[in-house]
Amino acid sequence: MSINTAVRDYLLTRRTVTAPFLAEPGPDAAQIEEMLTIASRVPDHGKLARWRFVLYEGAAREAVGERLHEIARAKWPERSEEQLEAERRQFLPAPLTVGVISTAAPHVKIPEFEQLMAAGNACFNLCHAANALGFGAHWVTRWFAFDKTAAAMLGAKEGEQFVGFVHIGTPQTTLEDRERPDAKALTTRWVAG
Template identity: 55%
Template sequence: MTDALDLLSTRRSISAPFLAEPGPDADQLDTLLTIASRVPDHGKLAPWRFILYRGDARRAAGEALAALLVARDPATETRRLDEERGRFARAPLVVGVVSRAAEHVKIPVWEQQLSAGAAAMNLVTAAHAMGFAAQWVSEWCAYDAEAAAILGLRAGERFAGFVHIGTPTVPPQDRPRPALDEIVTDWVPA
């Protein structure tokens, strides 16, 4: 098996609470984001961008989400608020992968959205190749318009997800994967 095939066949997600320091340094981060950007992109639109949550900004993002919940419901449980305060501090680095898909005369929105998903997956795979672990999640704040704006979304954008990156503190665990005969068919003419 080639190194690339070995890499792809051994990649596993590690849950964000099990990702610790060190995270990527500046040069590693540049490499990761460059690789994340090397995806199919019909029309060269770059229909995605990245928002970095690192250092103290991770806690500030969590505080802002907690404040939003309190503004909506002052009786929000302390446990829930603590969870929000720590949401972006679970890993050394969180990368918000943003889809900037928009109507285009030639390129369907769906293709642009898929490109953002490919960017997120390239980021996850590159992190694994670099010796880190990652988890790609969406979470409620990706779908809540006020929360997404707090986290840096602009008009017309949406989160493809958040990629948490760090050094794994637990070994990767495999999960059951679908049997190929359940997900693969041959096309047969009618």
Template identity: 60%
Template structure:
């Protein structure tokens, strides 16, 4: 495979863009198909596809937020409206959110950890795909990614869980780079 300087430069400068800075337009139908095709081209030992994708777009974004707010209100009736509004906006303003569900398969030759890593790669490939198509993305996990009842409300079945929500849209900012770890702090050579 020949060297690809443009890809190298992209990988050296890739940044997430927070969902507060993602607006319309989002991907159209053809772009969405390309985005999802790229997202699912990940390492997958055993060809198990141990993941599923749930799309939140259009009015479904607000409805998902309303249902999360209702769940929070049922658990804490004294919660104030400002806190409930935060829940209502969990999938806004980004025009598209892709929920990535880890759906492990009971295959002894493929440990669950490998399957989980494959699902995580789907999240990261969604970020790459969004950038490749001229959009930006932010991979997040919030409380509802870890709450069994909220996961079911958002589309996970028994035995499944969300590994992330990737918000995608047109960026309104170009984020500054952030500090990265020094390689000598995170890399070692095995000496036997």
């Protein structure tokens, strides 16, 4: 296999554009389908495809915000209106958010953890797909990924869990690169003892 310098250079410079800096235009239906196809090309022991996608776009983003606001108000009545108001904007301004749900379940051969990791890889591949098509992407979880009431409202079924929400849109700024981990400092070599 030969070196693919374009892919290598992209991976060495990949960055997240956070949701507040993502705006219209968002991807069209064909681009969304292509992104989800790319997102699904991940290591998947047993070929189980134990993940699924939920799309939040258009007016649904504002409706989600209203519901998150209601759930947050009931969950944290001591919070200020300003703090609660932030929940209305969770899926804004990005024109598209994709919820990635792990549908991991007991299997005779494949541990649920491996199935969960495959769903996480689908999230990351979705970020790569968005970037490849000229969009920015921001993978987050936030409290509503783990709150049963909020997760159910967002589309998770019994036994499922969100592994992330990927906000996708057109970048409105160029972000400076941040300091990255030192791979050498994070690496050891196993030695037989």
